[in-house]
Amino acid sequence: MSFQPVILWTDALVWLLVLACMGFAWHIARTPALRASWHKVLVRPMGMSSLAVLALFVLLGLADSLHYRDRLDNGQLDVEVKSVLDIALAPLTAHPERTYSAPLATHAQSRETVERPDGSVVREAPRLQFGGAHLADPEKDWLGDVLARGAKGLMLGLFASLLCVGLLALILSTLWRCTFAAALARLRLPQNGDLAWRSLVLTFALLLLATGVVASLAGGYHVMGTDKVGQDVLYQTLKSIRTGLVIGTLTTLVTLPAAIGLGLLAGYFRGWMDDAIQFVYTTLNSIPWVLLVAAAVLIVQVFIEQNEASFSSVAERADVRLLALCVIIGLTGWTGLARLLRAETLKLRELDYVTAARAFGVSGPRILLRHILPNVQHLILISVVMDFSGLVLAEAILSYVGVGVDPVMNSWGNMINAARLELAREPVVWWPLLAAFSFMFALVLAANLFADVVQDAFDPRSGVKHSDDPRSGVKHSDDSRSGVKHTNNPRAAGTEGQA
């Protein structure tokens, strides 16, 4: 069976972003100051752990961004667009149920009228087609089976973790130029200045154990239950990761150029340009955000429906809508960062090194590029990392309101939206909400913790200490004495107050 790769718009952008990140990593490796800051991030156990969790999410998201279409036996392409993640998750999708079933359940959620072989008709919850189908007597065997499978999964996870520790120690032993045993010992008791490898190992081990248990249980049950049409909820949640990541990252691609460009221009050139840019973002900010996004999304939706014919598959249509959503959120969300950068630029442009550059006749754009932009880099990075979690949550909110991603696309927002009705059922269907919530929570928490660590490492005010300077942290009079001569430029004082 052959296949044809499909490159959706967001796929292309996601991989472009991966390339950009690799370029950025190379840039970091070459710049000592940046390397030192990132080193500070990775020395902190919290930074390493949250990065490991994030990395796992990103890995799943990337696997879900390699799409293809199967070629059917009759030579035609399958209408369904699948991804590499779908291959890995095939066991989850192979055995759908008819409708709702609870996590690890053996029977369906709701009673149905069933005709017994003996002809009698009863109302009971029927056995599931897959979940626990291998059990002869679910009442008796269920707990033992679940525990046995869980234990097997734990063992598997443990084995995989040990393998990972060994692998890491092997790599580190070449890096540290010591024996394997010494590397293991140093992993356990890190030396000063080592990265937080131990936290990495612990986080990874926990993740592997959890994965082992889930994978083992998934062989006989629907671990997170099934939804209204009997689809595995775990599968849906995992597929939603990509949607969340795409919204969280691609949106910043739209935000950054606008925010950086307009923020720096307004702050540096001031005058009419500042007035115009300020006018635009104050106007944007004074329209309720959800309303603005809803209006834009509805327009795009109408456009998509009118051009239905130009999309060759449902996935493509959903993808275009996702991309449109990113652009819309991005275009309405640049104001905060732009405002921050404008204020910082206003401060930086009065600094002496900018004046010195102007005394050399260096042109405005060049000053922005060489003197201002590198000095607001940390602000941009911090706000990008911090906005990420906000955007993931925004997707959930917008989908809940009904102006988010396409309803056919797996997303946490859509799952939560569906939960509105599910929670009103009797008995309550709680697991899709719980699954979506816990995965989103894990991603957002990891992103927030990571953002905190990044902020600490990059914020110059958080006490950057240079070991070669005996004064650092000891005495501040050096800095305050530099304030001996207060600005005798009343214009600067006046406009700062006005800003």
Next chain:
Amino acid sequence: MSLLEIDDLSVRIGDVAPVDGVSFSIDAGETYALLGESGSGKSMTALALMRLLPAGGRIVGGRVSFGGQVLGELPESQMRTLRGRGMAMIFQEPQTSLNPVMTIGEQVAEALPPGMSRNEQRNEVIRLLDEVGIPDPALRVHGYPFELSGGQKQRVMIAQALAGNPKLLIADEPTTALDVTLQAQILQLIKRLARERGMALLLITHDLGVARHMADRVGILYAGQLVENLPVDSERGLERAFHPYTRKLMAAVPSLERAGERLAAIPGRVPPLNQAFVGCRFADRCAHAFEPCAANVPDWTRLGEGHAVRCHLASLPQAVRTAETAEALQIAEPGQASVLSVRDLAVTFTQRTGQLFGKKRIQAVDGISFELNAGETLALVGESGCGKTTAAKAILGLTPLSAGEVALDGQSVSGLPERAFKPYRRLAQIVFQDPYSSLNPRMRVGDILQEGMAALSVGEAGRRHESIAALLEKVGLAPDAVNRYPHEFSGGQRQRIAIARALAVRPKLLICDEPTSALDVSVQAQILNLLADLQREEGLAMLFITHNLAAVGYLAHRVAVMKAGRIVELGATRDILTRPQHPYTQGLLASVV
């Protein structure tokens, strides 16, 4: 029994020991000055005895007793009553030490002892404000800090400190942020208050002049350790100082009497304090160091009444002190060619006022004129806000002028648009006051030096690294500085980089805007010497902007005194310093301590 006795006090912050075994005592009514450069641990000592060390800092040894009470044993609640009522502190920066949203009266009243009625409080506050010389205290009580000038804020802070009627006043660089004339007034005020109230005063300063003027005894701190305890002689001041560091410091201060002598610079820098010292901490920078200096920590040697020193030269008989002679300073001979000519230069700013569309015009520079020839130094002296920096920026074409004419190298450049000005940019360059904000922290030194050359196409692109190497050597930096970032350098080294950056485009005029006021005394000497040498070698014209009259006498040929945007007096340095005509200049000179 002294009022305050400090015995072997040690403080640690992480693995740094900013204060290491410091002992001294202060009697009631006495003034003791702790003198040291930045990083010597003088402020840390003061904070340690108030038990107000910054986060991470702790007292690791020693005993502090105040009026018979051992402070280390007091619970925090009693310590709190002691702060303010027993000992009070005034800080360096009046701008940030007062809360901008509280009235002056409220802030002073806060420090009054509890148990007073509102009326008593009010009267007491007015009395205190009157005592520190605030005019119309009954009205000012309801004012806010922004309504006060810098000097008045400092007075309010002193009133606040006096509110608890303390026995000991700790003044941490109380006048460093103030202008010369204000400094003299505030010092006088503090001195008078201490005398009238019989208050002991612990003065923390980096300024030898202030210490000599104010103190009964001086303790010199170096790298966290007290190296000399010295009584101030009423006639000879600190002349009796023995320690080589103290003597070097004294020789490093430019003064009116020693014009024409090269300033003594101390080579090297203060050692990092995160190590255990085996020998004398000053040994590797000391001109008189001999064998025991590197091997043994020197002990105290008594030299006279109240005079003790921690130096092997004093304790070991075999020590020979090499003679110290001041080198003569060679000042460049001014040439004939005019490099800068300024005629009726005026700069006006429009400031928005509180009202809608309200605008106010401020005359920052109000018609100044002067000429500057090649190889000549003109000092522009004045207090903050008098328009000296604005004038410099206007000359460089960085601030639009509202009237007048500026000619660089005979060519009129005033009013030229940016594009037309560019060819003249390389003629005049500037060195700023603060070496921390004048270098882009994200650029390597090599790139910083190259920026001007590239922008103004000075020299061939391929050979620029050679001229950069030559520049670094000229300003006394190692060639490997090219690949390093500014934060790896100390303040003095950064100022050298800034000077090299300005010289990179081979200007004819160098404007130095307070180039040394953010630096320590010994470093200031290095930079002033460097500027004098560069001028002689390159034939540079220099416009030297400063508020420090002593530095003026050191390297300027002529002096222009500025007040409120105008030049009130212009003439040869010697004439102005010895026979000032204008009352303002006379006032300035009288305030130098």
